[in-house]
Amino acid sequence: MIRMLWFVIVTTTIVVGAVWIAERPGDVMLAWGDWRVGMRMSVLVLAILLFAIVVALAYRLWVALRRSPDALRHGWRQSRRERGYKALTQGMVAVSAGDGEEARRQATKADVLLNDPPLTMLLSAQAAQLNGDEAAARRYFTAMLERPETAFLGIRGLLMQARRDGNGAEALALADRAYTLRPKTPWVLSTKYELEARAGHWRTAIGTLEEAAKRGAFPPAELLRFRVTTLLGASLDAGRDGHDDEALNFARRACDADANALAATLRHAALLAKAGRKRRAVRIIEQGWARHPHPELARLYATLADNDNALLRVKQTEKLIAANPNDPESHFALAIAHLEAQLWGAARTHLDAASGDTPTARVCQAIARVEEQDVG
Numbered sequence: 001m002i003r004m005l006w007f008v009i010v011t012t013t014i015v016v017g018a019v020w021i022a023e024r025p026g027d028v029m030l031a032w033g034d035w036r037v038g039m040r041m042s043v044l045v046l047a048i049l050l051f052a053i054v055v056a057l058a059y060r061l062w063v064a065l066r067r068s069p070d071a072l073r074h075g076w077r078q079s080r081r082e083r084g085y086k087a088l089t090q091g092m093v094a095v096s097a098g099d100g101e102e103a104r105r106q107a108t109k110a111d112v113l114l115n116d117p118p119l120t121m122l123l124s125a126q127a128a129q130l131n132g133d134e135a136a137a138r139r140y141f142t143a144m145l146e147r148p149e150t151a152f153l154g155i156r157g158l159l160m161q162a163r164r165d166g167n168g169a170e171a172l173a174l175a176d177r178a179y180t181l182r183p184k185t186p187w188v189l190s191t192k193y194e195l196e197a198r199a200g201h202w203r204t205a206i207g208t209l210e211e212a213a214k215r216g217a218f219p220p221a222e223l224l225r226f227r228v229t230t231l232l233g234a235s236l237d238a239g240r241d242g243h244d245d246e247a248l249n250f251a252r253r254a255c256d257a258d259a260n261a262l263a264a265t266l267r268h269a270a271l272l273a274k275a276g277r278k279r280r281a282v283r284i285i286e287q288g289w290a291r292h293p294h295p296e297l298a299r300l301y302a303t304l305a306d307n308d309n310a311l312l313r314v315k316q317t318e319k320l321i322a323a324n325p326n327d328p329e330s331h332f333a334l335a336i337a338h339l340e341a342q343l344w345g346a347a348r349t350h351l352d353a354a355s356g357d358t359p360t361a362r363v364c365q366a367i368a369r370v371e372e373q374d375v376g
Contacts, residue, residue: 125157134161152181159191171195186217193217193226202233228254228261235267247271255284262294273304289320293329295362298336310341328354335366344374 125140138161144154155178162171175192182188189212196205209230213223235250248271254264265288272281285301288294298320305316317337321330335350347370355363 137161152178155181163191163195168195168199172199172201183211184215186212186215189215190217197226197230197233200233200237202230202237205230206234224258227257228264231257232263232267235271239271244271244275248275259287260291262288262292262296266296266300269300269304278304286320286323289330290323293321293324293327293333295329295332298329298333310337313337314341314343328356332363332366339366339370339373342373344370 125137125144128134128136128140138158141154141157141161144150144157155174159171159174159178162168162174172192172195175188175195178185178188179192189208193205193208193212196202196208209223209226212218213227218226231250231254235247235254238244238247238250248268251264251268251271254261255268258264265284269281269284269288272278272284282301282304285297285304289297289301298317301316301320302313305313314334314337317334321327321334324330331350331354335347335354338344338347338350348367351363351367351370355367359367
C-alpha cells in the first residue's frame, strides 16, 4: 500500500512538472569558453532526465558487480548448508530405523557439509552405537562435554553407557552432573534417585525422590513404594550408625507414608520397643493387624508381651486379633497361643478355621504338633 502511494506521488509530480514546463516555452543558452549551445527548455529537461536514468542504471550495475562474489559465496554456502541439513535429517531417520551403516555415512556427510560439530556429534555417536563401536561413541560423547550447548547430551550418552556397563559409581557421578545442568528434568531426577537407591545412599535419595515427586517423574503407586523403601533404608542406615532417634524418625515417616506397609510397621514397632515405648509399639502392631494380619506381626507382638504365662498369652493374642477376628491369620495366631497353653480342642478349632480349602504347610505342621503333643 505504501509503495503504491509512493508511486502515485512520484508519477503525479513528474506529470505536473512536465505540464508546467510545457506551458512555459523558452530557450536555454549554455556558454563555456568559446562554446555556445542553445536549445529549448523541454529538450534540456529531457536530456537531464535521460542522463539521470543512465547514471542510476550504471550505479546499480556497478553495485551488482561489486556484490556478485559475496552473493555467489552466500549461495554456495546456503546450498551446502541445505545439503548438510538434508544429510543430518536422513541420518536421524536411519538411526530411528536402526540402520547403523547408513546413519554413519550420513553423519560423515553432514559433518563435512555443515562443519558444525554440535549438530553432528550426537548423530555420529548414535551411529557408532548402532554399529557396536562403543569406544567411538564414548569419544563423541566426551567431545560433546567441551561445548556448553552439547554438554547435557554428552553427559546423557555417557550416563547410558555407564549404566549399560554396570558402572554404578560413574553413572551416579554423571547423574549428579546432569542434575547440576538440568535440575528440573524428570528423567534426570528419576535416574539419579534409582542410582542413589542402588548405591544405598538413602539419605540423599530422600531429597531426590521428593524433587522427582514434584516433577511427576514417577507414577503415584510407584512413588509411594519408593518413598517407603527409601525411608526404611535411611532408618536401617541410621540404626547401623548408632543414631537410634533418627532411625525411629525415618521408620515413623515410612509408616505415615503407607500404613499398609508391613515392613514399615514392623520396623517402627521394633524401634519403639527398643526405645522403651512398648505401649506405643503394641498399639502400632494392633493397628497393623486390623489392616493387614501377618505372622510377623504376631511374632513381634508375642515378643513385646514378654509373658511366660501361656494362658495370659492367649488373652493377649485375643486382644491382638480383636479388630480382625475372622481372618485366617487371626485364627492361626490364636491356634498357636492355645497350642502353647495345651488347650487342644480350641487349638484344633482355630486351625480348622485357618485351613480353609487348601491348608498351608505351616497350618499342617501346627495340626501335627497338636496331634503329637495331645495324643502322641
